[in-house]
Amino acid sequence: MKTRKKLRIALAGSGNVATHLARAIYASEHQLVQILSRNTQEARALANRYGAEAIDNAQTLDPALDILILALSDDALHTDYISNFPEQITICHTSGSVSMEVLKQYPRHGIFYPLQTFSKQKEVDFSEIPICLEANNPEVLQTLEQLAKNLSSRVYFLNSGQRKSLHLAAVFACNFTNLMYRIAEDLIGESDMDFDILRPLITETAAKVQEHLPGEVQTGPAARNDLKIINEHLKALEKHKDYKEIYQLLTEVIVRKRYI
Amino acid sequence: MKTRKKLRIALAGSGNVATHLARAIYASEHQLVQILSRNTQEARALANRYGAEAIDNAQTLDPALDILILALSDDALHTDYISNFPEQITICHTSGSVSMEVLKQYPRHGIFYPLQTFSKQKEVDFSEIPICLEANNPEVLQTLEQLAKNLSSRVYFLNSGQRKSLHLAAVFACNFTNLMYRIAEDLIGESDMDFDILRPLITETAAKVQEHLPGEVQTGPAARNDLKIINEHLKALEKHKDYKEIYQLLTEVIVRKRYI
Numbered sequence: 314m315k316t317r318k319k320l321r322i323a324l325a326g327s328g329n330v331a332t333h334l335a336r337a338i339y340a341s342e343h344q345l346v347q348i349l350s351r352n353t354q355e356a357r358a359l360a361n362r363y364g365a366e367a368i369d370n371a372q373t374l375d376p377a378l379d380i381l382i383l384a385l386s387d388d389a390l391h392t393d394y395i396s397n398f399p400e401q402i403t404i405c406h407t408s409g410s411v412s413m414e415v416l417k418q419y420p421r422h423g424i425f426y427p428l429q430t431f432s433k434q435k436e437v438d439f440s441e442i443p444i445c446l447e448a449n450n451p452e453v454l455q456t457l458e459q460l461a462k463n464l465s466s467r468v469y470f471l472n473s474g475q476r477k478s479l480h481l482a483a484v485f486a487c488n489f490t491n492l493m494y495r496i497a498e499d500l501i502g503e504s505d506m507d508f509d510i511l512r513p514l515i516t517e518t519a520a521k522v523q524e525h526l527p528g529e530v531q532t533g534p535a536a537r538n539d540l541k542i543i544n545e546h547l548k549a550l551e552k553h554k555d556y557k558e559i560y561q562l563l564t565e566v567i568v569r570k571r572y573i
Numbered sequence: 574m575k576t577r578k579k580l581r582i583a584l585a586g587s588g589n590v591a592t593h594l595a596r597a598i599y600a601s602e603h604q605l606v607q608i609l610s611r612n613t614q615e616a617r618a619l620a621n622r623y624g625a626e627a628i629d630n631a632q633t634l635d636p637a638l639d640i641l642i643l644a645l646s647d648d649a650l651h652t653d654y655i656s657n658f659p660e661q662i663t664i665c666h667t668s669g670s671v672s673m674e675v676l677k678q679y680p681r682h683g684i685f686y687p688l689q690t691f692s693k694q695k696e697v698d699f700s701e702i703p704i705c706l707e708a709n710n711p712e713v714l715q716t717l718e719q720l721a722k723n724l725s726s727r728v729y730f731l732n733s734g735q736r737k738s739l740h741l742a743a744v745f746a747c748n749f750t751n752l753m754y755r756i757a758e759d760l761i762g763e764s765d766m767d768f769d770i771l772r773p774l775i776t777e778t779a780a781k782v783q784e785h786l787p788g789e790v791q792t793g794p795a796a797r798n799d800l801k802i803i804n805e806h807l808k809a810l811e812k813h814k815d816y817k818e819i820y821q822l823l824t825e826v827i828v829r830k831r832y833i
Contacts, residue, residue: 387802410802428770430777430792435784441773469770478764479771481806482757485816486771487778488793489823490753495787495830497746504738510688510729511739511746512783513701517690518747519779523772524695527755532690533748534670542647542670546741555826556745562822563749566815570755 320460323347323374324365326384327355329431330407334384337439339363341463346375371397378402380456382425387411403453409480413447413473423448423457426476427465430487443467445476496556528570535567580720583607583634584625586644587615589691590667594644597699599623601723606635631657638662640716642685647671663713669740673707673733683708683717686736687725690747703727705736756816788830795827 320343327350338345350356360367383406405423416422424447444461448454534542550557580603587610598605610616620627643666665683676682684707704721708714794802810817
């Protein structure tokens with residue numbers, strides 16, 4: 314049996330994704346060798362924590378790296394910053410929305426997209442995070458897969474079109490969902506209630522779709538087409554023009570979906 | 574020290590709320606005596622499971638009840654059905670949106686509103702469910718409180734206005750959130766991906782606001798006012814007029830909130 318090689322990895326970036334990836338790689342069987350960032354303070358803090366070397370110059374990248382992961386903002390991925398790495402390196406980025414094309418000058422490139430909402434304050438269990446892979450050749454894909462499967466039990470092979478659809482879907486499932494929470498917070502705050510009263514409901518709403526599909530568990534006035542309550546709610550939202558508009562639009566969509 | 578009395582309770586209804594309440598009361602130190610429902614089959618099934626008597630006629634309610642809980646639909650609470658109980662009974666309903674006034678013919682009445690999304694298929698931990706109480710006199714409130722605190726660690730005293738605000742907020746935090754999940758499901762389904770890939774993100778999005786307020790953890794293209802991505806997403810939604818409208822409206826609201 315072939316012994317699996319321990320991968321030597323460098324991370325470019327020191328933001329949320331880089332931080333969570335650094336921790337996960339450190340805990341894996343692979344080796345975090347370098348952290349490259351123009352933010353030398355953050356890079357040093359991360360490097361110290363996870364036994365790596367902090368560097369601020371692409372010229373000092375270890376020539377024996379197996380993978381360089383660009384955990385950079387979408388904006389940075391569209392600048393010349395990413396043209397300065399050794400050409401023979403295996404390179405990938407972590408963005409859900411940026412094309413793999415931005416790395417095409419490198420003969421060995423790919424995508425390593427962890428689908429999660431990261432914040433520096435909160436640890437996450439990386440083994441539960443879906444990691445979406447793509448690569449320009451099977452050998453690169455295999456290397457990325459070797460790392461991904463060591464970090465997570467959920468590894469997906471997606472093409473660029475799928476990754477973009479997924480990123481868009483995540484805006485609804487995560488960012489817009491958080492806005493719904495925020496509107497709820499605003500509404501109860503006006504009546505002197507604390508957000509804490511809503512927390513168990515939010516937990517259960519997310520828990521329900523872990524076992525069911527959302528279409529199967531839609532509840533509420535719109536799902537019943539309960540016009541009496543809907544009209545009361547619209548009246549109560551009179552002073553919040555934007556929330557009223559959201560209520561109206563989302564209710565219409567739910568009501569229409571009853572007949573699909 | 575005064576020994577606390579074991580309360581003798583009857584439930585009217587056999588739907589989701591009645592089912593979950595019956596299980597919780599059965600597991601409490603109080604006694605579920607009767608289940609009253611016109612759906613005799615459901616009532617009998619519940620009564621058998623939780624050691625109660627099934628009845629289909631208000632005239633056969635036990636005269637020594639401490640509380641009659643109307644776990645009925647909002648519609649039923651607006652019919653004559655609820656005028657047929659013994660006048661001296663302590664009576665409450667479980668609706669978030671129906672006024673306490675509907676029970677005013679009874680000198681001892683109140684509200685026992687569990688804030689949760691119930692489905693018959695899924696058990697919930699009742700001890701985590703906020704129970705919102707209101708009553709027309711302190712003695713009734715005390716009786717409801719005695720029961721509520723035995724079922725849950727989260728008991729709130731809300732007036733009718735607060736309860737209605739909370740119910741409206743719950744539409745956003747639960748029903749509209751579930752619609753966001755459903756739209757996400759639709760979008761990835763079109764690209765041949767399974768909803769399972771989104772489940773960890775949904776869990777984490779709900780987990781984040783257990784420790785933080787939603788306003789503190791808003792992420793995504795709108796929160797960064799990332800027009801490039803926003804425009805790509807709007808273009809990708811071209812064939813879903815309603816989803817595009819939702820995306821546009823919610824993005825506008827998030828962008829505006831950045832300056833508040």
